[in-house]
Amino acid sequence: MLAATLSLTLLGALLGLLLGIAGRFFAVEVNPLNAEIEALMPGTNCGQCGFPGCAGAVSAIIEGAAPPTCCPPGGKAVATAVAAKLGLALDLSDVADKGPQIAVVTEEICIGCCRCLKVCPTDAIVGAAKQIHNVLREACTGCEACVDRCPTEALTMHPVPVTLQHWVWPKPVFA
Amino acid sequence: MGFMERFIGKVGSHWGVHPSDHKRPAADAPVRKMPMPARLYVPLLQHIGAAARPIVLVGQKVAKGQAIAEPQGMVSATIHAPTSGTVSAIGEIVAPHPSGLPMLAITIDADGEDRWIAPDAPGALPSCADPFALDPMEIGKRVAKAGVVGMGGAAFPSAVKLTGSLRAKISTLIVNGGECEPYLSCDDRLMRDRAADIVDGIRIALHATGAKEALVGIEDNKPEAIAAMQKAAAGIPAVTVRPVPARYPMGSEKQLILVLTGREVPAMGRPSDIGILVHNVGTLVAIRAAIRFGQPLISRLVTLNGGAMRAPGNLEVPIGALADAVIAFANGLKEEPARLLMGGPMMGMQLPDARVPIVKGTSGILALTAAEAAERQPEPCIRCGSCVKACPVGLLPLEMSRRIASADYDGAVDFGLKDCVACGCCAYICPARIPLVQYFNHAKGELSARERTKLRAEATKKLVVARAERIEREAREKAEAAARRKAERDAAKKAAAEAAAANPQPTTEEAES
């Protein structure tokens, strides 16, 4: 009986030692994920998340200070991609996925004050002093930075219109 | 082929399905020509590629066959007026698409004269007595100007195919007379009635592509068409008529090539990669009309069929006629159809409404009764594997749909989603009635949307960087301008001080003392 106890104890100790050594030598290094995650973000540094730019948001998510759902313009798509990359749990319940949106100028109300085009991160607004402004659809990312700047509330967010070329069959739903 | 392939070949290839034909009596009724409707709605996008751009204005008078929209980019096609009249609008109409979304179209009010464009008018297509004396590149150019696209349903611009084939060396032209979809018979009627014209078109295409031989594949459920084509091709050694077994999707070009030549088109590739070019019989008739007579593509044969159609048959219809006008000319509907389709039942599109125009790729309008249309109450997948046996490409639809249901699109791609031709064999045979093709179309759409989002994000990042550079540049220029002004001011001050030193003026103090 003594022989059995001794041999099993020795075996356990030996295997434990091996595991410890393996844990030290084969440890996986944490890759610098920041650049990879940043590539998934919209990249406009709009600040709606409250962090200094997209890089700031990425650092916060990796540290755990912010959930993957912290990017409003990214919506569900960005949140899912970031969570998948980092292996984080995802709670999509309060992500208001309005879908991709673009800003539209109501031309009758625009007074040409130029306040909005100064803050657009992609220079999507064209205009000049005392001239009616307009938003270039392809350049607008929906960050909403311009909406608050407009003194006459001429800027509103609208969903990107679906065209025949971009229409997608919906996934079948079973009753 | 390896030992494994030979063994599998012996075990039997089950690809495809055998739906009931439903082609007769529509196929046996003689073709009727629809009189020109009062108004035609000609869409700007009737082909694969970029939409055409209008070159006429509202209120302009146009002649029959006059070009009204020009191609945009490499893969595009010209659009012509199907009749003479006045352009009454260029705007949005309901697209012949299940989504019911709008698309741009040119509306022409017919003036009743149906007057062809004068042969010497600018932009009119020249006719040609001897197409075989023309240079192949010239044939390609004229086919492009005639707006000919694939008439089998895919509507790929034929000129792009022809000129592309001159670069790749084509050895075999395959003429697609398969028409494997049930209910449709427009190609059947074309082969029965105009076999000589088709063979003429084949010979022109052989000359235009440099191919040595042409194989005409016709399904064996069309014996009259086979006989007519054989008679027309007798005495022309380059053209051989080869009946093929009637099995859906035999008319799919990859399957037809496999059955007629035993060769496979590489995945993600085109038939020209293996020296083969495939053209539908209707396309060849259109090519012939364009080259011999200078006639652009402005009308086509359309099959009207289905249990709810009162007088099933084939009609020659001008492009842009509304489907409900065509149905009305064909004596209308017997009952309210359970489903209205454009195309065949396997790959055809559900129409949102009958007031949509006939386009260059419309092979048929089907009004199916409830008994004919498949009702769908999907049950869970029982993994029976019928879809695996039926798939002509060798995919695993049950695995792909399972991945797509849990939004694992990359997993679906691993199982071959990109090779799916959306033929519908899997959903046809599935005992659980799962809408497999909808899953695959959804996934393909999501993957395209993802690609577009990625491209958009890259472009956005470039814009953000460009803006930062602009701001920095403006600040730099401002600083330089300020420095320059300061330097000028200093220089001016210095000059004034020097001038004052050289020319002393009495100061007020001295003047007072």
Added chain:
Amino acid sequence: MSEIRQIYAGDLIASPHAHGGGSVGLTMRRVMFALTPATLFGLWLYGWPAINLFLITIASCLLFELLSQRLMGQRPTLGDGSALLTGWLLALTMPPWAPWWTGVVGGFIAIVVGKQVFGGLGQNLFNPAMVARVALLVSFPVVMTQWVAPQPLTAAASPSFVEGMRITLTSPAVPDAIASASLLGHAKTEMSRGIDLVHAFAAPTAPATSSVGMRTGSLGEGAALLLLAGGLYLLFAGVIGWQTPLAVLAGIALPAAIAHSVDPAHYLGVADHLLSGAAILGAFYIATDYVTSPNTAIGQLLFGLGVGLFTWIIRTWGGYPEGMAFAVLLMNALTPVIDRYVKPRILGRRRDGRELEPVQS
């Protein structure tokens, strides 16, 4: 001008708009049709207790399916026939005079543990009937190996309806005159006692080994030839492919033939193997279960071979006389692996998935 209208997802119907006409229920009914002759024979062979057990097993499967679907908040789908078929197959593998609670426990394990817990129809990894049978065999070995000699319904010695009820509900000790060993069971016990097969079957205590079915065994064992006929019907109706049944039978027959020719005294012959136990039942009805077998023809060949081989190995060298249930479960575990590596070749690609090279002729 037509007004522009948005179609909502409810109205959208994707192609194809034609259908081949099959359904899940139709497939299940075809299998039941194929099983009917053998089942009727088995019920006649063993009398009222067998009929009671058969009905109780099926009823319990249906009941548990209804309960679990209700509990999960799903619409009950008893009409598709899958629970009924599971109960039917399970009953055919049970000892004919087993007590009522084996049917109920078996039904519970088959439906709840073997199927619903995985997610319902189409999601289970293991064959539900075999899961139940193995669980019962391992948990209640005495009851599950209590075989009786055939007591045809029409013979005088067969229990009456009331007697049959008593046997099923109270499970009295089986009189020696009726108790018997199955062929495989007898072979195993005699070999473990050191008596070789030749003597074992020559002895007066050897069980009947009739090939037309008048033999001791489970409900579905006796009618091997009727099961074969049903299986051939399924083959011609296109419900099953030929790959799995042929591979299972080959997997049993080939090693049996080799071993028997080398040493007939210690290894049973091919006919004994194929006509005993659940060989035919397993080959045509159990191993061919869609959900738990591979998707491709080659995969099914490998699967069937594995089932056959494992069955022969367990029968010959394992602790149990009958190995089909264990073999099926073992191969079910390997099905995802087979499916991962055995895929059809995609048209236009090589076997490894790369595109074919363009070739100008």
